[in-house]
Amino acid sequence: MFILQQYNVYVYEFLQRHFTNAKNGGNPERVLNNVPDFDGGHYFICNKNDDKNLIMISLNIRYYKELQSHGCDAFLRSHYSGYIQDTPEEGYNVSLVFDLTKLPDDLDALALKAAHLKRNCFASVFYKYFDIQAKLEKGEPATHTRAVVHYRPDETLFIDAKSDRVTVIYSTIFKEDDAVAGKLFLQEFEQGRRSSQTAPQVLYRIREPPNELKDCKDALVGENVGYITFIFFPRHLTPANRDNTINLLHIFRDYLHYHIKCSKAFLHSRFRQKATEWLKVLNRAKP
Numbered sequence: 001m002f003i004l005q006q007y008n009v010y011v012y013e014f015l016q017r018h019f020t021n022a023k024n025g026g027n028p029e030r031v032l033n034n035v036p037d038f039d040g041g042h043y044f045i046c047n048k049n050d051d052k053n054l055i056m057i058s059l060n061i062r063y064y065k066e067l068q069s070h071g072c073d074a075f076l077r078s079h080y081s082g083y084i085q086d087t088p089e090e091g092y093n094v095s096l097v098f099d100l101t102k103l104p105d106d107l108d109a110l111a112l113k114a115a116h117l118k119r120n121c122f123a124s125v126f127y128k129y130f131d132i133q134a135k136l137e138k139g140e141p142a143t144h145t146r147a148v149v150h151y152r153p154d155e156t157l158f159i160d161a162k163s164d165r166v167t168v169i170y171s172t173i174f175k176e177d178d179a180v181a182g183k184l185f186l187q188e189f190e191q192g193r194r195s196s197q198t199a200p201q202v203l204y205r206i207r208e209p210p211n212e213l214k215d216c217k218d219a220l221v222g223e224n225v226g227y228i229t230f231i232f233f234p235r236h237l238t239p240a241n242r243d244n245t246i247n248l249l250h251i252f253r254d255y256l257h258y259h260i261k262c263s264k265a266f267l268h269s270r271f272r273q274k275a276t277e278w279l280k281v282l283n284r285a286k287p
Contacts, residue, residue, distance in 0.1 A: 012115035022100035058092035075124035
């Protein structure tokens, strides 16, 4: 099945093109772009201070304040040292500035790093709870509460850590008849673990939250509400596996709903094809 990219493809290709042009001695261009992203994210690309050699990438996401409470600012400053601005563009949460006259040799890596900005905002909360789990496993004290991130209207992400695991729970809203398709799709995740014992455990519930969220006021109840629980053990949270785990979690909600819509489109196309064939049969059967 098709896997969605963890980064913004437009931002990546845009920066790659302008970086390459600058490296080859081309004249810089004036830029002004608005770029939408998943989960209501929004990128704004412009020239800082109207200087064509300075490209500024700004990002706005509605749940950024919730990520700030889990160390998002410090994580981004360490990850984008030399590029992140102390004061972001007005109306945006974080801004990066790239000087086309001072580019490194690996242009592709820099463009890809910038295109992962939203993913890295999201990653900060996961790194925090992965580190908490590692401390608890060693018997070290680590006081914490469950993370609650309202990544979409009426849809929430819950993260909690224990000494032997990290539990990640997505709540999502299925529209119309998507709940049936979503349930069938999620059953494949459960069955897929039987073929790979090293995969994380995946559980799902429809209408009611899992037992871990019985006391949580942010856990919704309803006919079209679904909960998907991932249970990650220490083997999934090693330094070698962390980034891949975060990549898959970051895009999971969009991946789920994208494939539900693709499945429905495929079924509708088959229905239309079959209906056309039967109409031909009926037309031939007329006396």
